[in-house]
Amino acid sequence: MTQAIDLLAPLTHTLDAKAFSTDPGEIGPHARDWRGQIAGSAPVLFKPSTLEEVKRIVTYCNERSIALLPQGGNTGLVGGSTPQGEALISLKRMNRITKLDPENDSITVEAGTILTTVQEAAAEAGRLFPLSLGSEGSAMIGGLISTNAGGVHVLRYGMMRDLVLGLEVVLPDGRVICDLAGLRKNNTGYDLKQLFIGAEGTLGVITAATLKLFARPASRAVAIAAVDSPSAAVSLLSLVKERTGGSVAAFELMAKSAIDFALEHVPDLRQPLADPTPWSVLVEVTSGERDRAEVLMESALEAAFEAGLVRDGAIAQSQAQAEEFWRLRESIPEGEKAHGKAAKHDVSVPVSQMAAFMEEATSRAEALVEGSMVVAFGHVGDGNVHFNLARRQAGAGQDFLERARPATKLIYDLVDKYGGSISAEHGIGILKQAELAARKPVEVALMREIKRAIDPNGIMNPRVLLPAD
Amino acid sequence: MTQAIDLLAPLTHTLDAKAFSTDPGEIGPHARDWRGQIAGSAPVLFKPSTLEEVKRIVTYCNERSIALLPQGGNTGLVGGSTPQGEALISLKRMNRITKLDPENDSITVEAGTILTTVQEAAAEAGRLFPLSLGSEGSAMIGGLISTNAGGVHVLRYGMMRDLVLGLEVVLPDGRVICDLAGLRKNNTGYDLKQLFIGAEGTLGVITAATLKLFARPASRAVAIAAVDSPSAAVSLLSLVKERTGGSVAAFELMAKSAIDFALEHVPDLRQPLADPTPWSVLVEVTSGERDRAEVLMESALEAAFEAGLVRDGAIAQSQAQAEEFWRLRESIPEGEKAHGKAAKHDVSVPVSQMAAFMEEATSRAEALVEGSMVVAFGHVGDGNVHFNLARRQAGAGQDFLERARPATKLIYDLVDKYGGSISAEHGIGILKQAELAARKPVEVALMREIKRAIDPNGIMNPRVLLPAD
Structure with missing residues (x-):
């Protein structure tokens, strides 16, 4: 690391003092991941404020094959923005x-x-x-x-x-x-x-x-509805899409277990349904016309009740209540974290395969790992579910992640079976490189060829995304 | 060419007889462009019916550096699908x-x-x-x-x-x-x-x-409205977008000259407006709700009348009439072709710059080329206009395209000035390579590097898109 700083001195001497830092106190927060699970280090944190400064930094590093890791808000979930000796380049001062x-x-x-x-x-x-x-x-x-x-x-x-x-x-x-x-x-x-x-x-x-x-939508309606199964949720999605003329802005599935974690560990949350079923969905409908979203939502939910797809439902009666419904959904990760470590899987399958995938994956994963339970929630309208495996009992459960490992393999195998993706939205980072390499050998080879064409010295975030050769 | 056929014989001998043709009668239509302006030739037309056949053909050609031109329906407008000696590979039998x-x-x-x-x-x-x-x-x-x-x-x-x-x-x-x-x-x-x-x-x-x-939209409304200028058209677009809550499915601008060409040369067309202004727009609004599009369209056009943006307007009263309105718009290229040769420009600018661009380009192009007139029409809602320069007088006008050449340069320069693109939707083909090279040197260099990484032998449609080194 000292070596790297020495190597960088001719560059830093020409930069504005605000444009870089070697202070470990300042670098520290940039060198840890958001979940607090990966600790890294960087010899320097570049903080350019202009395109010209970025060009000078990048060119200098490229000529000397110094690895660079560009960093935004450092909120990634797959370790892609945690340096292990690379020079960091934060864009935080370029915020106009x-x-x-x-x-x-x-x-x-x-x-x-x-x-x-x-x-x-x-x-x-x-x-x-x-x-x-x-x-x-x-x-x-x-x-x-x-x-x-x-x-x-x-x-x-x-x-x-x-x-x-x-x-x-x-x-x-x-x-x-x-x-x-x-x-x-x-x-x-x-x-x-x-x-x-x-x-x-x-x-x-x-x-x-x-x-x-x-x-901007002129009206918005948010509802939480209780459904029997992921299969009912997918059917409800089709129905609401049809009834609202494609006005569905969000459609989030939540397992009861996920909601219970949130209710237990996050203060000031409320379950709007009197008698929750194993699954709930949060539906948001928006419209370009005033007062229209409410009408559309009511008619869609009414049809869903009649079709037997929905057991119970609540439409937010105010914007404040709509926010409250959303807060329940958004508190799930915090509740899950407070409950204890979980094996996490950000996966997608075709929407038409979602129910079958979830059913099979749930029963087989829970059978495979003793004392485990599936905590599933997410963007089922896009075929994307955060399909996590947690301990039934709260607590640290240090050995749980180790014990859950075979379930991860099982879940990814089922993702393959249903034509899905092992990373729907979080990316590859350093956490899913082996899975990517195993599933897409031709694609990874092509990505490497493109990487070599654009970054022949391999300076750009070199440990991330592409598996080691 | 005989040489190419000889070179291909070891491949064709192993292919199903239906999978290729060397018959000039069959190759002919594949070797001319849709506009009838470019004549080409190909030694062979491959017609694979399976992925395996495509792989065999491509691999064989790659190993021998034989150039291949993949062809779809051959309806392109920039010469990208007309072979000049390349082997053609048509996908027409793979149509399941x-x-x-x-x-x-x-x-x-x-x-x-x-x-x-x-x-x-x-x-x-x-x-x-x-x-x-x-x-x-x-x-x-x-x-x-x-x-x-x-x-x-x-x-x-x-x-x-x-x-x-x-x-x-x-x-x-x-x-x-x-x-x-x-x-x-x-x-x-x-x-x-x-x-x-x-x-x-x-x-x-x-x-x-x-x-x-x-x-599928549950309702659709189509209208033609007369406006004073492209500027009024852009304002109308904003208003209709807002009034219909983002339900605008199409928004097409048509110069009176363009409509007149269509009315003159294409049979069975009708101008729905009694007193057409220099510009008209065709607006289509669709909705997921039944009978809703008509209501939205009426309220939007009413507001446009009140705002003084629209002089006259007609809403189609039936699906048949809606088709009739669309046929007027879609007959413009045919009418233009019948009028005589025109210098054509498929350009885009930011929507907010559309009016200023069209105003400046029209007055300057018409002043530059004697006896010319701008015939403009197209997808103004996307910032894309087909901005063509025609002779005022009908007829062949063989020298016109030559005389119009400086206007093309002027129009592309103005596209640059307004931050636009010299090819909004038609592509580069062989017709716009010089313009591309002049405007995007870094991008073209990067495209070449990518091309070399993926197609190192340069067999894939080698004369097209990327300008010669």
Whole structure:
């Protein structure tokens, strides 16, 4: 590490004092992962404030084959942003909104802009930036793009990939590609920005982006409904989609076990249903017309009762109550964490396979690991479920993760069987490299060839995403 | 050419007789472009019917550096599918629908499936496949993906890129990447399919795709409205978007000159407005609720009248009349062709810049080329306009295209000034390579590096898209 700092001295001597730090106290929080499970280290934390500074840092490192790890809000869940000796380059000082064009429904921001800042700027201009997820108060746009973030509104608005109109990226050799004009249609060769979206920082440093904005819904209705099974939930999704004319903005499945963890461990939560069944769904319907979402939701739920798909249901009677319903859903990870360690799986299958997958995976995983229970919740409308295995009893259960390991293999095998993905939204990072290599050998080889073409010295986040050769 | 056939004999001897042809009569239609402006030739037309046959053909050609041009319906407009000595590989015999999964809102088809076939299969299953364009009766899915096709419903549903859930692609060396499961979320490394979408056949042969389906709208309203200027049209777009809660499915601008060409040269067309202004827009609003689109359209147009944005308007009173309105819009290219040759420009700018761009480009182009007139029409809701320059007088006007050449340069310069693209939806092909190279040197260099990584022998459609080194 001392060596690395020495090697970096000729660069840092020419940088503004604010543009880097070697203070372990400052580097520390950047060198640990958000879940607190991975500890790392970095000889230096670069904090450029301009594109020029990014270019100088990247070029310098490339010429000397010094590994660089670009970091946003450091809220990733797969270890992709925790350095192990790499130089960190944080975009946090590049956090300006450089253009807001409501007539073009677009906003241009630097990569270090925090998600809530973008949401708020859009709202002030009478528009919506729909990406929404638990870490939105600290996650940064560059990181959200580099991980192709998902969240609760994918069903209606797509993942981050679908929200990006253009990028500015510094390539490993210091060249810059820049397309921030906000065009909706632009068929001029390979769509290069797509390579950097979801690349986990392995191909370059995203420095700015132009993002899509949308009309703000004029009305919103949120309901929680009790259903008997994931299968009933999927049927309910079809029914609500049809009855509301495609106005479903979110459709989140929650196992009773997941809700119980939240109710037990997170203060001030309330279960809105009197007699909860093993499964509940949170449904959000939005409409461009005033007072319309409520009407659509009521008619959809009425039809669902008549069809026998829903046992019980509650429609939020105010925005405050809608927030309360959402808080129940969003408190599940905290409740789960308080209960004890769990083996976590962020998986997806085709929506039509969701029920069969969950049924088989639940019974077989619980049978395989003694004293375990499946805690499942998530974005079932997108075919994405957080399918976790926890101890039935609360407590540390240090050996549990070890004992649960065969269940992870089983669950991933079932994901394969049902045509799914072992990482729906969290990415590969360092946690799923072996699984990726085993499942996509041709694709991984092709990714490597692309990586070599763009980053021949291998300086960009080299331990992440692509499995070691 | 004889040489090429000899070189191919060891391959063709092992292929089924139906899988290739060297008959000039059969090859002929595949070797001319759709507009009838480019004549080409090919020594052989491969017509594989299975993935295995595609792999054998591609591998054989790759080992001998024989250039291959993958062809769909051959309806492209930029010369990208006309061979000049390359071996043609047509996907037309691979035209099966292999899976339709309404619950997952997806359909899987082979690359040679014709667009209308997909639209019809989706409709039969109570779903919508929204891509729609003039050549839909002959354009094939593989070609539509390879050119990232646009069309009239981009505003609501996006371009082809946005409709692709996964691809099966044969790489130049015969390896196959395949992801046809129809997942909505799948963050497992670089999103490789994006590279092949819009690559114009330069990176591999797309053999199958899984596409997104949507709920069918329960109601539809189509109107034609007279506006004073492109600026009024853009304001009208904002107003209609807001009033209909984002339910605008199409928003097409038409210059009076464009409509007049259609009315003059295409039989059985009717102008629905009594006193047309210089510009009209065709607006389509759809809704998931029955009878709702009509209500939304009426209220939006009423507000537009009150705001003084619209001079005159007609809402189609039946589906037949709606089709009639659309036929007026869709007959413009035919009317334009009958009028005489025109210098064509498929350009885009940010929606907020559309009015200023069109105003400046119109006055300056018409001043530059004597006896010329701008004929503009297209997808203004996406910031995309077909901005063509025609002779005022009808007739062949052989010298006109030559005389119009400086206007093309002027128009592209203005596209640059307004932050636009010289190819919004038609692609680069062989017609816009110089313009691409001049505008995106870094991007083109990066595209070349990617091309070399994936197609090191340069066999895939080698004259197309990327400018010669």
